[in-house]
Each structure stands twice: as structure tokens, then as C-alpha cells.
Amino acid sequence: MKSGVLKEVIKNLFSKPATIEYPKEKTIIEPDARGRHYADLQKCIGCSLCMIECPTKAITMEKIPEGYEKPKKNPKGMYPVINYLKCIFCYRCVTMCPTLAYVTTPEYRLATEKPIFSRELSLKTLKGGEGDGRD
Amino acid sequence: MDTAPENVTKAMEIPMLLEVPVGPQHPALHEPVLLKVYASGERVVRVEVNTGYNHRGIEKLAEKNTFYKDIFLVGRVCGICNTVHANCYVRALEALLDKEPPERAKYLRVLAMELERLHSHMLIEAVMAEILGYDTLFMHIMRDRELIMKAKEILTGARVLADYMMVGGVRRDLNNEKIRRLNEILDKVEPRLNYYMKLFEEDVTIRKRLEGVGVIPPRDIINYGLLGPIARASGLKMDARLQDGYDAYRDVPFRIIVRDDKDSLGRMLLRWEEALNSLEMCRYILKNLPEGEAVPDEKRLSRVFPKGEVFTTVEAPRGELTYYVMSAGGTQPYRVKIRTPSFNNIINSGFVYIDHELADVPVILVSFDPCISCMERVTVIDYRKGTRRKVPIKEVVRGNA
């Protein structure tokens, strides 16, 4: 018993700290962890199913603004905007989407002062390919 | 009620009672509950469990949402035991639809639930160490618990809120690489669990604080409806996993651990044994995972549920958790009733504290593994445990103050 404690002390004296110095050091997260997700508007057909199914009503449907090329698949020109402060990251929208339009990332650092939405990330997909949402 | 010591009436006549509020900030765990302890000297005479700091009205909310949205809602009744809540509810929905999940999904569900039992038991053991003033042990257990949290993340995609259960299966599958990593984690955790168990068994200080504290005879367990590890530590062989044999619990071998100590130490040691047993079960599942599909296509599930009612139970880390779901047809449930183990274990257990020292109160509370958010999702209760008094307590207290 005594020697067990001593062994523990010595082991911990020379081992690395168990804690991570966040945010200096990044926490290691699974690549498929449920983090920030947004709709890829090349695939989205504007059906509102994700909005209907969202348990926290974090998704609203908005019109694609002027100046963006409207995809042919999306006659209504609507797209989902996620309010990340309401979102509980259950990924119900991801699994319910009939065209698998949601892009998922393991990004979990979403703390901000202002409300944050998926608007910009989604609209980026329209211009064509630049930025996959990861920082 | 009969549990009060005989001289209580006298103590009330002579104003010698001291009212000590334990809580509601955090009496033991960092959760809101108020134990109003009445003490005569150092001796506890009466305990009222005052709750109501965390009421969220989830049952009502569940009636207003659809069946599927409720899966995510019930997972948020309690963070620590979210997969068991979701599992119990999802199995109720499956029974309504007469749907059976595939074998692989059943195994994966059990895996998620056993990982949860592991980390839940480790958490309460750590908190117990902290309550005893053994903060180093607290940190060590929490460090090793983090490994299990990682395992949960690998399996479900999130450390805490798994959102893993779905009607007709689970929401994520495992591949060989993940199985290998999970096995690695289990190999790392097992010697630690053995070490901690030995520590609790042998350490003089821990024994002195826990042994013989909060003894509950089996008759009281049944009478007051206490559940789970508390009942099993008093020698009662009750376990919903055995009783209902849900999901893969008929196939995965497990032991029901029963101890005869009846005290706080027995309850804590029982949890270590169960944790070790859970670990073995996880290993077995990873080795014998059936082939096949596990993830249903959520878009194809029936949105409308037939009329009917179901009562399902699940063995949560804290004891038997029950769900009653009634459907009147349509897309929304008519009634959802959740009875969590802490609801019985904490509210009904005021009698255990009586005749103990004041310092033992948090120890006993922690040995019950309280989960206040579990308990209060439906209700807020003013609980006064009885003495054979004829005047209302409030008046007595006022008279004393």
C-alpha cells in the first residue's frame, strides 16, 4: 500500500501534466466529432425539412440574396441558416437532409460575443469551392 | 413517522435545535439541492430535503413536441446519464411501432450505456474523495475518467451529450480503427480502476469516514423505494438489466454485484466493482460485435405513431429509470412520464441521516449519487421527513429562532 503511493508520486513527478494549456495548445478532437455544420448550397434544394425537424428551432429559412447565382435544384431560392447559439449539435438536420447537403466539421470553438450564424459559410459555397469552413 | 429518535419531541419543547442549511449552492455535488438539517449538538435530528431549484418542466415540454424531437429533449434531462434516458425513451417508441433494432445496434447501445456507467461511477467516486478532503484522489480519478470521455467521443461523436440512440438503431457505427482505439483506452483504464478500488478498500482514512455511516437495512430500502447501487449494497438483487433484459443484455454476460455492507463504504465499493464489470462488458462487446447494419435511415422512419402505451425501464448508473409513454395517435405523445432513480433515492432518503454527526451528512448524500437535474426535470417538492410531532415544523422553527 505505502509503496504503491510512493510509486504513484514518483511517476507523476516526472510525467507530463495531465492538463492541456488551452487555448495555447489545441485540444485533440475526433475528426468526426459533432461540431459546426452548415448547408452546402450546391446541394441544398430548399425543402425546409431541417427547419421542421430541428428540436431547438435553431434553423430558419432565408432567401438567397441578390447577386448570388441561384442553383437550378433550388427553385424557391431558400436556404437554411443555423443559429449556433441555439443549436445543440444533435445533427438531426444532417441525418434528415434528403440531399445530404450538410457539411460537417469538428470545429467546437464557437464562443463569441455576438450571435453567430451559418449564413456566411453557406453562401461561400455558392461562389464556388473556396473555403470548406475550417479555420 | 417512525424513524425519529424518541427524544425529538423533547428537543422541540426545549429550544435546542440548530437549523443548518446544507446547500442549495452545492451541498456535495455541484448541483442545487437544499438539505435542511436540524441538529441537536452535533447529532442530526431531522432532515428536510428541499428541492425546486432546477425545475424545467420537461414532461410538459415533451407533450408539446414531436416524438422524434423528444429523443433529443430527454437526452438533456441529465448530462451524466443521457444515453440511458434516450435509450429508455427510444425503446418505448420502438415498442409502439413494433420495431426491433438490428443486433449490431443493440450491442452498440449497450456499449454506450456501459461506458456511461463507467464514467458516472468514476465521477461520483471522485466527488466522494473530494468530500472526504482527499483532493489529490479526486484529480486522479477525474484524469482517468477523461479517458472514458474520450472513448465516448470516439463512439458517439461527443464527450457528454451523445445523441446516440435512434428508433431502429443507433446514429453512428464503429469501424476497426475505432474498435482498436477503444480497446487501447480500456486497457489503460482497467489497472487504474483496480488500484482505486484497492485504495478504497484499504485506506484507513476513507474507511474511517465511510464505514458504518448511513446504514440502510433492506426492509427500509423496499419501504422507501430506494433503487440501484443503494439497494444492491444492502443485499437486494434488483437490476433492471436482469429484469427486463433489454437490448443486448440477454447476450452480453454480466454479473449483478450485490454486497451486504449496507453502509456508505459498501455503496462506494459496489460502484467500483460495477465499473470493473462494465469494463469487461465493453471488452466483450468490442470483441463480439455482430456484423450488419446498425444505423437506420432516419428519413424513412414512420412519423406517425399508432395509439398505445408503453412502460420501459433501464438500469441507469443510479438505479432503475422508468419511462411511460402514451400515444393517442399522431405525431406527438399524449403523456410522457419520467421517473428517475434520484427522484426516489434523494427525496425519500431523509430518514437515513438521522442520528448521524453533522459532518456525515454530505458523505451520505454523495454515497447516494444524487443527480438533481435528473430528479427535478418534472417536479419541485417540499419534503419534510417526519418526526412524530403535532405542531407544524415551521412554527417550531420559528419558536426556536
Added chain:
Amino acid sequence: MPESDVGEPLKELAKEIQEMKVGRVVVILDPEKVEEAFRKLQERYGYLNVYLSTIVGTDLKSEGKIRMDYYVNVFSESTYVVLRTFIERDDPKIKTMLNISKAAFSGECETYDLLGVKFEGNPYLKRSFFVPKDVAEKGVFPLRKDSGV
């Protein structure tokens, strides 16, 4: 596996015996016979093998009744017996179970708080601590279908 004859000692008391998913035996009784039924189960299966697990009150507004279900776990037989009874919605009253099982305490307080069922003989029933004060002061029972909560 559920044993369908677990309700056998209650045959004389019961109005009707049904099945509920998953393998529960539902015994429909008059309100005043619930306590006796519980006692019978205790006698038949032994004191240490029967406990009151939970009380579920359901508001059946269209029928003008409140349904009270007492879930009794007979764990030596690995099954549940549901003692089911109906009481009037306008004046919901039922005898307390506290005299035979202290486990009824939490369930009765909760049911009184959320549905307004009065358990006669239970001195601990109290409102205003249960649901938030503003709701309780209005005399609203949240789980009633017409509560508007």
C-alpha cells in the same frame, strides 16, 4: 420474460386484467382497493420482493377522468404489475399509499403538484414549492391538458 399469472392474487379485486407493452400486467381496480391490492401482492410475493416503483397520473380530459397508475415492481417475478384506477377529474381524490409504502411519498407529492390529485391522509402535500410560484398562485396544475402552460 413476463409471467402473465402474476396478477393472479388480484383476480377477485380486479374489474379487468389487461396487458401493456412491454410485458406489464395492468389490473384495473376501484380507487379504494388499490391499497388492498398492494398488500395482497406483498403477502403473495414477500415483503422484500415488491416495491412501489412509480405513480403516473394522466389527465384524460375528454373522459372527465384522471387515471392513476401505480407501478409495482415484483422483482422476484421479474415483472411489473400496474394498479390502474380512475378518479373524477373535477374533484380528484384518492387515499394515500403512505401507510403501506413510504416510496409513495415522492410520487404523491409530484402528482398533487402537477395534476392536483389530493391524496387523502398525506400531510406533506404542498404547492408553490413545486411549480414556480407565479404558476402555483394562479392555481394552475401544469400537466392538465387545459392548463395553458
